[in-house]
Amino acid sequence: MTDIPVAADTGDGGPARLTGGDSQKSLESDSQKLPATDSRKLLVGLDRDALTAELLGFGLEAFRARQLWHWIYHRGATDFSVMTTLAKPVRERLAEAYVIRRPEIARDLKSVDGTRKWLLRMADGQEIESVHIPEEDRGTLCVSSQVGCTLTCRFCHTGTQRLVRNLTAAEILDQLLTARDALDEWPAPPDGRLISNIVLMGMGEPLFNFDAVATAVKIIMDGDGLAISKRRITLSTSGVVPMMHRCGAELGVNLAVSLHAVTDELRDRLVPINRKYPLAQLINACRTYPGVTNARRITFEYVMLKGVNDSPADARALIKLLRGIPAKINLIPFNPWPGAPFECSTPQTVQSFGDMVNAAGYASPVRQPRGQDIMAACGQLKSTSQRSRAVVAEILAEKDAALEA
Ligand code: SAH
Ligand code: SF4
Secondary structure (H helix, E strand, C coil): CCCCCCCCCCCCCCCCCCCCCHHHHHHHCCCCCCCCCCCCCCCCCHHHHHHHHHHHHHHHHHHHHHHHHHHHHHHCCHHHHHCCCCCCHHHHHHHHEEEEECEEEEEEECCCCCCCEEEEEEECCCEEEHHHEEEECCCCEECCCCCCCCCCCCCHHHHCCCEECCCHHHHHHHHHHHHHHCCCCCCCCCCCCCEEEEEEEECCCCCHCCCHHHHHHHHCCCCCCCCCCCCEEEEEEECCHHHHHHHHHCCCCCCECCCCCCCCCHHHHHHHHHHCCCCCHHHHHHHHCCCCCCCCCEEEEEEEEECCCCCCHHHHHHHHHHHCCEEEEEECCCCCCCCCCCCCCHHHHHHHHHHHHCCCCCCCCECCCCCCCHCCCCCCCCCCCCCCHHHHHHHHHHHHHHHHH
16 A cells, blocks of 8 residues: 555544435535635636637626637646637736646546556645556546545445545546646557546445536537547446436436446445435446447446455356346455445455356456556555544444434
8 A cells, every 4th residue: 555645534534515316506615716826717618609608797708708718628738828729918818817737636546557546636635546557459537526525435435535525527527637748648649548438436326416526527529629439438326326317318428327336235235325325326327327328338347355245146146137138247355445344255256256156158357456666556545544443433334324314
């Protein structure tokens, strides 16, 4: 485990700003505000209409918004002075009123396997992580949607974090912009090279922060900017059933569902949002997810926990549960973290579980853990100093009560 400094989350006290369930909108972020010393307005994160309206209000023509868009999202400009298609006096006026800043990179960690993790510090001092996973034929950036998570999946380190807030659209985008800076990929070739794919699988539950996620994703998909197509973007949800249809209809991105258990009894325990939206509702929302076909299947994520959900009976029940849904099943070996109450299934168990699922006609790749030496693997993000079991139990109980309220 690497030693990663803890920001506001000391884990043993401090203000809990937790709300659960449908009251997620109250998790407001104030980080859109710049530090007191800089009163200029941030342009990153405004969608096309908002950027155009902003510039019209500033006395500039609509085509200026198109030019700025290109500079910010296609060329990666962070300084108005390089925007040579704009007249110098316009650039100077813009620089007085606006800013295109990046968050501070608090840590930049590189794994022996090439995985890279950035710990980004935002204007309010909160920290989030994003991870770049290079592969032969693609490069994937794993993006966070919240600081921490209000949910408490029992195998997930992020779930034990006390402080939670939504990220703004700008902060979601900043993760991609900062990664492109670091990988020197401006302008990017069509559909990227080093970053060709985006997965919303970092910290947080993206469907509890839908508005900001949707704004950021639409900006990422815009062909005149970052230009990453919806086919290369995957959103992972723990099962926020009421938001799933909207996600498919408005964004059209690929869906991944964190299933992890095939009975309500076990899923209630492992993935507590199941108490609110049980399996029957979740599976129905998957069946009716807009745009799902055999060519665009739903990914079901299944973390392999020794002696908990990894028996042949579980595999059979899984196959039965998903019958008729165009699906692939991603088996994720459990990634341990300090104090975690689970162990990973043995490689043989993972193999035979996968073989059974495969024989039933589902692709069932085993996700190779990447970046374990820098705590960059699924569920390990935002490591904090190890807390006592009692403190973790208290945090989980508090969050679960908020979810059920
Ligand atoms: N909140 C969203 C997205 C972030 S988590 C969700 O839950 O889907 C991304 C994936 O990592 C989820 O499938 C999650 O269940 C899985 N995960 C969390 N902790 C893990 C761990 N310790 N080991 C393996 N996978 C884990
Ligand atoms: Fe939140 Fe996802 Fe972790 Fe569950 S697995 S606690 S939803 S980040």
